[in-house]
Amino acid sequence: MAKKKTTEQAANALKEIMAGLNEGVIKDYEMPTLCNMETCKDTGFAVILTLSTKYDYTNKVLDMWRDKLQADDYMISVLRNQLKVRFNVMY
Numbered sequence: 001m002a003k004k005k006t007t008e009q010a011a012n013a014l015k016e017i018m019a020g021l022n023e024g025v026i027k028d029y030e031m032p033t034l035c036n037m038e039t040c041k042d043t044g045f046a047v048i049l050t051l052s053t054k055y056d057y058t059n060k061v062l063d064m065w066r067d068k069l070q071a072d073d074y075m076i077s078v079l080r081n082q083l084k085v086r087f088n089v090m091y
Contacts, residue, residue, distance in 0.1 A: 010089060029049050031047050050084055072088050072090045074088070
Protein backbone atom coordinates (compact mmCIF):
# COMPACT_ATOMS: atom_id res chain seq x y z
CA MET A 1 0.00 0.00 0.00
CA ALA A 2 1.41 3.38 -1.01
CA LYS A 3 1.99 5.97 1.67
CA LYS A 4 -0.35 8.96 1.38
CA LYS A 5 1.40 12.10 0.23
CA THR A 6 0.88 15.15 2.44
CA THR A 7 1.28 18.91 2.17
CA GLU A 8 3.63 18.70 5.18
CA GLN A 9 5.97 16.43 3.21
CA ALA A 10 5.76 18.80 0.23
CA ALA A 11 6.46 21.82 2.47
CA ASN A 12 9.56 20.11 3.86
CA ALA A 13 10.72 19.22 0.34
CA LEU A 14 10.12 22.81 -0.75
CA LYS A 15 12.24 24.11 2.16
CA GLU A 16 14.99 21.75 1.04
CA ILE A 17 14.72 23.00 -2.54
CA MET A 18 14.74 26.66 -1.46
CA ALA A 19 17.81 26.11 0.74
CA GLY A 20 19.84 25.32 -2.39
CA LEU A 21 18.68 28.37 -4.36
CA ASN A 22 19.57 32.05 -4.45
CA GLU A 23 17.22 34.27 -2.49
CA GLY A 24 14.30 35.42 -4.63
CA VAL A 25 14.31 32.53 -7.12
CA ILE A 26 11.02 31.27 -5.66
CA LYS A 27 9.06 34.46 -5.07
CA ASP A 28 5.92 32.85 -3.67
CA TYR A 29 4.14 29.52 -3.40
CA GLU A 30 0.76 28.04 -2.55
CA MET A 31 -0.60 24.52 -2.04
CA PRO A 32 -4.29 24.33 -2.98
CA THR A 33 -6.28 21.09 -2.77
CA LEU A 34 -7.20 19.29 -6.00
CA CYS A 35 -10.77 18.00 -6.19
CA ASN A 36 -12.58 15.73 -8.63
CA MET A 37 -15.52 17.86 -9.77
CA GLU A 38 -17.72 14.82 -10.49
CA THR A 39 -17.27 13.07 -7.14
CA CYS A 40 -16.40 16.12 -5.00
CA LYS A 41 -13.57 14.09 -3.44
CA ASP A 42 -10.04 15.35 -2.85
CA THR A 43 -7.63 13.78 -5.30
CA GLY A 44 -4.43 15.49 -4.22
CA PHE A 45 -2.94 18.94 -4.04
CA ALA A 46 -0.87 21.28 -6.19
CA VAL A 47 2.35 23.06 -5.35
CA ILE A 48 2.27 26.29 -7.33
CA LEU A 49 5.55 28.20 -7.43
CA THR A 50 5.88 31.78 -8.62
CA LEU A 51 9.42 32.02 -9.97
CA SER A 52 11.74 34.88 -10.78
CA THR A 53 12.11 35.51 -14.50
CA LYS A 54 15.81 36.36 -14.02
CA TYR A 55 16.78 32.71 -14.33
CA ASP A 56 16.44 29.84 -16.80
CA TYR A 57 14.76 26.68 -15.50
CA THR A 58 15.86 23.62 -17.45
CA ASN A 59 13.88 20.40 -17.72
CA LYS A 60 16.54 18.77 -15.51
CA VAL A 61 15.86 21.28 -12.70
CA LEU A 62 12.08 21.03 -13.01
CA ASP A 63 12.24 17.22 -13.11
CA MET A 64 14.41 17.24 -9.97
CA TRP A 65 11.88 19.49 -8.18
CA ARG A 66 9.04 17.23 -9.37
CA ASP A 67 10.79 14.20 -7.88
CA LYS A 68 11.50 15.93 -4.55
CA LEU A 69 7.87 17.07 -4.29
CA GLN A 70 6.65 13.56 -5.27
CA ALA A 71 4.54 15.18 -7.98
CA ASP A 72 3.03 13.27 -10.87
CA ASP A 73 3.53 16.07 -13.39
CA TYR A 74 4.03 19.79 -13.78
CA MET A 75 2.93 22.58 -16.07
CA ILE A 76 4.40 25.99 -16.78
CA SER A 77 2.34 29.13 -17.30
CA VAL A 78 2.74 32.89 -17.41
CA LEU A 79 -0.01 34.94 -15.83
CA ARG A 80 0.20 38.74 -15.73
CA ASN A 81 3.96 38.60 -16.33
CA GLN A 82 4.41 36.09 -13.49
CA LEU A 83 6.16 32.80 -14.25
CA LYS A 84 4.35 29.95 -12.49
CA VAL A 85 5.09 26.23 -12.31
CA ARG A 86 2.34 23.98 -10.98
CA PHE A 87 3.31 20.55 -9.65
CA ASN A 88 0.32 18.17 -9.27
CA VAL A 89 0.66 15.74 -6.38
CA MET A 90 -2.03 13.07 -6.59
CA TYR A 91 -3.00 10.81 -3.67
